[in-house]
Amino acid sequence: MNKDVIYIDVEDDITTIISKIKASKERIIALVPPRRIGVLQSAVNIRLLARAAISADKRIVLITNDSVLAGLAATAKIPIAKTLQSKPEIAEIPVLKVDDDNDVIDGGKLAVGDMADSAKRSKKSDEDSVVDNAIAEANKKESKGLDSLKKMVKKPKVPDFNTFRKKFLLIGGGALLLIVFLVWAIWFAPHATVVISAKTTSMTVSDTVSLNETAATSAKSNVIKSVKKELAKEVSVEFSATGKKNVGEKATGIVVFSNSSSSSVTISAGTILKNSGLSYTLNSSVTVPGATLGWSCPGYKCPGSTSGSITASEGGAQYNAATGSMSISVDDISASLRSATSGGTDKTATVVTASDIESAKSKLSEKKIDGLKEQLLSSFGDSATVITESYVENRSDPNPSVAVDGEATGAVTLKSTITASALAIDKNELKNFVEAKLKEEISGKKSQRIYDNGVSKIAFSQFSKAHNVQTVRLTTNGKVGPDIKEANVKDQAKGKSYGEVQSAIESIEGVEDVDVKFSPFWVKSVPKDINKINVEFKIKDVK
Template identity: 30%
Template structure:
């Protein structure tokens, strides 16, 4: 049978043609094809968007409402006011006599006393000093002579201590003891050994063996019957000088050492003072407890040692106590309704008298300061709420009058023209010109 060929397949044939392949290829994976948009569908979608439009009007209205609410909030939340008040001031100048007393522990305005305490520092030390005095160190020659007695008629002879004997070389020697010379026996003269010393010092008295006469017996019958002889040379005669401790040496050593120890003791005392304490220069007591040298005046020595002990005491008080007294004193002199500018308060003092034993120092106190009419900034803030600059100035001047020199008000942010209703957002500052 001849096969039919169709240019356009009939619907039934076309359906069969499409179904047949699906039966054969059932088990194969079917590829999904991307959707195809026809021109007709695209035109429909674009037309729909154009019909809806962008909501510009609604956004503008909503944004305006939000901005208005935000502005109202910021106006109330950010609003601040600063009021600067320059009060009228008055200079203060007071003078008073006060005491720093160790028997008090607190400032006493009524008795005009501030507390004080006494600090004490002791110091001991020694130092060697040279002797500057000089003394003769001459030596006298000495030796032994034998004195003979050949007086006739025979008799013992007694000579006193200090009898002079003259050598054949012209040197005088003196007996040191009383002499008793035995009488002669027959042709043998009586004799005795005697210790003698040269009348003067010097090496020229170191003479050799010599014969001696007794000058005081000259012109008497005893002169030729009494004589002396030495068998050995005299020795020990010399001249020289040595150092000795003088009165000036002792006083100078004491002065030098005690001054040195007192300076060291005062330095140690000042180290004990805390930074907030004051040591009055005129309230420092310096005492020499003891001073002793190991040599006496006239002692022959090249040097000597001086030992001393000293004590330094000082009266101190606290800076804060004198400032506290000055503040209390100035406040007691203020007119009613006035206040004191603490930062400008100045207290100076001069020492009048000091009694370290009693622990009291009398001083002249001078107090300088500045006062102004008291302005209660906390209470004032509540009366300035919701007021403009002019109203604020009028309110302050109405309350304090001539006690206020100037009033300046600053608002923030720039668009604010009145003080906030919340007084805590109003800052009041006192400005002193």
């Protein structure tokens, strides 16, 4: 409870003080007199103050240390306090003589400081009599009069500032707590949680796509960029040569060529010439000049001539001693040995035959490389999906260590290279292709998104390669469902009731159930502050 403090000036008269008391808005009033008590040195004025306070329904307290003023206040039942903070109480009254006829305290016998001497009078003035009459008139309104000064000394119920202060703190604290609670309950406490349950829908992607190692992936054109890898391994077999051949020195000789035509003729190296069924080879090309006119030649035509060296096609002494003419398949050219061939010797050696090679090839074709396919496919790593049907092996032409008719001094080796190749697609390329296809399917639907693109479950079939164009059929199943964005849900739900939130969100395809949980229990609508809204989204069949 509040109190008012009125400071009394030395110049204030009793009427002014009473006016201030009545004008105060507080029920408890503390009067602080000046050091020189002035107008309050009169017991009559003190009682007038008490009467005025009672009539105005006020309680007054004098703030003073003056014992005289304290005694005067006690006669009027006015409590005093030494300070504004100390507890008010009725002061003890000094032993006084009482005028039983007028029921008025003789102030002349009280020690009132500097005014004590002037207060000693044998009888009261006319002014004091008037005041006493006024007080007596006022006292008639009380249910009981003052019987004696001793009864007046009894302490009435005194206002306790500490009690008022405690009550004020309790009431004020309670009001503050109520305000804080209301603010918390209205602005801070309300929260809401929107719980959304949904399911996905399976969607199949199945297309025949072209595989290209250089083109960009395009879902619109059904083209996917592929990756090709190769792995080469060598296989070989050994065999023994079965052929026999004379590998002795080859016979040699000189051949004279004659040209009967008028134009020169060039005979290329390697031209075959024969004598008695044996073949000889021209070592280097020669040019035979054309025929010329001459009186000494038959028919006045002298043939052009030149010579060249020959070597037997095989070694052996049988090619020695060849003489005479030699057959040659060049028009207008005739050939004859200048002298007998010589230098051929006999030596028999084991050589590789064509049948030896063919037999080794048959064995080589059966040779396999264990784990070649697995080794190649694993080389793509986890970042790509391999098209297993694209795996193929190609073999190079076999190559013998000794050619046909070549002398074999030991085992002959026939070698071939197996080159394995396969195609794969990078998973990012597959992801882009499949997701583009799924987005085409859901493009006309409201608030849908991809939950599983199905890349991990892709299957390839019907691989083919024709005219350098490679195709394969791609098949997988993806999962699509409602696209629930927390910010959108909060924006849709704020300020709405349970039913309004349910109706707004359940309209999205795939949403099975919507629940709104309010907190505390008195909250009936979603707060408008999105920071006080939580969203829980649960979807089936998605990890």
